[in-house]
Amino acid sequence: MIYQSIKMAIKSILSNKMRSFLTMLGVIIGVFSLVVLVSLVSGASGKITGAINELGTDQIDVYVNDTDAKGISYNELITDIKGLSSIENVAPQSYSVGICMSRNESERSIVFGTTPTLPLVTNVKLEAGRFIMNPDMDNHSNVVVVSHELAVDVIGRADVVGESLRINGREYTIIGVTEKQSNPMMALLMGTNYRAYVPFTTMARAFPNGSMEVTSFIASPVDGDFATAEADLKDYMLKRFNNDEEAFEVYNESTISDQMGTITGALSLLFGGIAGISLLVGGIGIMNIMLVSVTERTREIGIRKAIGAQPRVIMLQFLIEAIVLSLMGCLIGIGFSWVTMQLINIIGKVNFGLSAGVIIVAVAFSTGVGVIFGLYPARKAARMRPIDALRYN
């Protein structure tokens, strides 16, 4: 019976193509805007979240603000803080800016002063050479690990291990090159893709703002237990700075990506809501045309009832027609969205897909719209008295 109803519904929709299309237009536009907007948001947020993950979310960042009080020394970091039971490893990370020069090019780059433990606590991957090692620390060696982009833009190629680079006029030997940044959002977040890593001790000596005091460091927790590690670090720092909460900041980057998720979630909901309203308007269009259709086909309803159609069969027929109308609009809308996303990908040189979740939502919502707005006309049809319907002209 349902199969027959679907067949009849499709037949009746196709028998009046223009009207059916115009009726579906509301749903098509609604689904189209829903799918495209949400896919764009989730695509963009996917990129941003990806970038944050590349920065490393499985780490805790600590910044020391208070310069008046006695800062944390390097020794304190690697003995006391690393000694906390919930902390697996630590690495200091001093920031500076350096002018990196080769024979013919020069670029400004972020320079980090750090220790061999950095790759253990954050996401640094080498494509060539080695990272800073303990002897480099002990000898205050003039060695540097550069990012792929920095190497390419300053020296002109990536295989530069063993060559020398001038940073702020001092000559360094390149010992390693980090992997090329695959996520374009990264540069956006950091401001640049140029990065150079020098030994912590070297920076303390050679850079104008360098010192053996640790102004920021990265820690990794034991067994991925961020909550405990973060709490222990805060406890330690509070004690260390006499309960001055302003003196330091502790960040877990997974909280940043959580916040990011909340923002994009809200954005999706907002856009989804707007698109939902247009779907609702589309639903009213369907109801309108279904009412017209019921009136137009009063005689047909009468005939069907006379030859024995039960009220619920008539109801089902019109309800299914409304649902099919709505779902056809939904599918066309999804088709349009797909084409649009392909165009956006080509024009914007990105790779955003249709989000599967939003397609499910669109289909469910369209079905709902079909049911809700088809119900009243279908009931009207089902409740007609057969003799009145047969007499109708």
Next chain:
Amino acid sequence: MIIFKDVCKTYYMGDEVVHALDHANIHIKQGEFVSIIGPSGSGKSTLMNIMGCLDVATSGEYYLDNLPIERYSEKQLAKIRNQKIGFIFQSFNLISTMTAEENVELPLIYQGVGMAERKRRVKEALEMVDLYSRRGHTPNQMSGGQQQRVAIARAMASKPSLYLADEPTGNLDSATGKQIMSIFKELNKQGNTIVLITHDDSVACQAQRSIRIKDGKVSDIEFDKDQQDKNGKDNDPDKSDDGSDSADPKPSEEVRMRGGAYA
């Protein structure tokens, strides 16, 4: 088979009360071919609607195959119409977007008959009215006579116990009308009960018996029809339970008043 006991149907038209049927008593036996004749506005459509279970009486009792129709809900009435009544309308009432085949198939779909059985019965019915070759045509591709034959096939396909024809020849020329009437006679010969509603005496007199209706009052006329010698089979006597029916199924008088109007 069909028993009307004091059936009344009253409409309200504004303040005016219209007695479309006034204490009608009718008895139609299994296998009979009965015509109901009356001028327009006489209440024949009301009678047909009630007999066809499309409408229920205001008062009185109507039994179809011993079923007390006025006690059923619309849902049950739909089922009774589907299984027991084959309608043939003046304006054919085929669904214009469907082919002949689909129109004939429709009541079988509502009956829940399986696909293969449906196809077989549709073929059988369309072959009976000689239209199987035009099964793919929609009503507007067919002549009036052909459409009416499709409508008859639709009625036949569901194997009803009662064929209820409302002015079946009203929209047709006389030659085509004759063709349709001969199909009814053929159906009757096979033992089917046929009730034919008409205002045309020449059509009405082709039935075995005629019920005249005027101003909502019913009177029974019986034709002596030697040309209907084919109806040798006895009518079902079991159903004579309303007392108004005589035990003799073939009265000798040419016209006899029976039952009907109690003014």
